[in-house]
Amino acid sequence: MSEIQNNTSSSRLQFFPVMMFAVIMGFSGITLAYKKASEVFLLPEIIYQILSYITACIAVIITFIYLLKLIKYPNEVRQEIKHPVRVNFFAAISISMLLISTVFHEYENIALPLFIFGAGMQTFFTFYTITYWLNKNIELAHSNPAWFIPVVGNLIVPIAGDGFADIYLLDFFFSLGIFFWIILTAILFNRIIFHGMLAQKFLPTLAIFIAPPSVGMLSYLKLQGAYDMFAVILFNVALTFGLILLALIKNFYKIKFFISWWAFTFPMAALTMAIITVYEKTSFEYLTFKLLGYVSLIMTSILILIVLIRTIIAVKNGEICVKE
Template identity: 50%
Template sequence: MNQEVIKAIPSNRLQFFPVMMFATVMGLGGLTLVFERLNHVFLFSSMFATTFLIIATTLFFVILFTYFLKIIKYKEEVLKELNHPIRINFFAASSISMLILSAAFREYNLETSLSFFYFGAILHIFFTYYTIRFWINNNLEIVHSNPAWFIPIVGNLIVPIAGVGFLDNAILIFYFSIGMFFWIILFSIILNRIIFHNPFAPKFMPTMFILIAPPAIGFISYIKLTGNLDFFAQILFSLALFFTILVAFMYKNFVKIKFFISWWAFTFPLAAVTLSSILIYELTKKDFYMYLSYTLAMITTLIVTLVAVATIKHMAKKEICIME
């Protein structure tokens, strides 16, 4: 690696470059998938999806390259993140980003989609096992639990969505089973934390939106695997809708939160529930789901735009990638 390239990035900034930056790709990639489905189902212009795909892909490689430089120059900082009870969960955001890009590229270039999928699926199952081993081998406290724990779990539910046609269904069901089982287990733990223990620190309040993602992604994944809008599928969609309304009902908890990079936790779950709404409209053709899809698509686009602008604004002020 060219030493001049490494030195071009200020040491203090690179040292504190957070792994949760990959969540930005998840948000933009999710929005890309939303506009792809809007193009197919509601005949929106394909220009929006193409533009967001270019931005998300470029951002992914920029973040990947930057974090690779951090591994080279500040290996001890990376190890700290790998051994942090909260940050460890965000490593899976890198593999989820690959899976989302795989799904987004499927209609543009099948070989690119396949490459992203295999790298993402292999890396994600590694992070799943690594994270669960970390939970088992370390004496974690209840205050360490938060919805970010769902990140390595939810990714397993994305694998069947991106992987249909790439892998045998038996393997995709293996991933799906992991995601569904641990979603139920972790939800019980986190609900216990929310009700009976101290509230989340302000910077982790946005992670409440992650509660939307498992049932929303689980619904899409289940439909991809079975092709049936049965009773169980409708339960999953209803739960996704419930959690969406719940976080909307709690809007006062979010409006005054100071900006943190964790704001990107708002974005992908909203994209996920939007995609599930579009899918259930395709399957039922009910007007309610059409209006719901439009509404959620507008909200998701607005939130991603606001968070992206806030991120750029705070980057300009050098308030990101600093010591906490």
């Protein structure tokens, strides 16, 4: 019996997906949203402090498990990074490090090493993925909003690197992220509109459209400070994508649970942070933004709780970490 259990555990480790790092992104996002809400809405700091430690524990566990997979099943990892769809999720590793660095930004001994390592890995995964796209005959059917992760993830670097890196270096990452956000938005809209809707498993990744303009605005404000016309455009685009996702909500009702459901979480948290930040930057004049901020924070919290519960149930039922 014990031998069977060991074989089952080994099998699950073998198929532990790199997509699991999206869980860290989701928890980091909601932690930062509550941190911002505590500053602007004066919510109790204990909420984000508890969430920060929960996020750190989840990050350690997921990273440890994936490192075990790398050691024990290097060929499986090699196949993942050469896969036309899964390759895009490897940047979730570096983004997770950058987000954890932001969560613990006031603790320089923790935040700075995470930023350096995360920014270095983000650079590697960015150029690895771009060269992968250029060298391979990628089919349009393989494209999905997860393509944003390896290149648009660069927009997080200026946020995490605030006070740690030279402004010109942070400008470079910001420019790279904005450039590829524009290009990939056009490509992915063409794919979705003219070449059929995404496979059911990847429908949740539609939420990723919200993340680039939301994070882009937050990143831009870190670099420039002023809530000018460019920041307004980025915010309004993010809000528009959020409303589009809301209009498509009926499409998500009957979707079977996949780990890709975590793709809903970080974009919603990023939009929440963007709304609260706009309320702050407009000198608290627009109560509509305050109401939107509260609503978005509550919705995102409920969303993460639902996805977490469904994930735990799926793990218990053996539906995660199985061969596709």
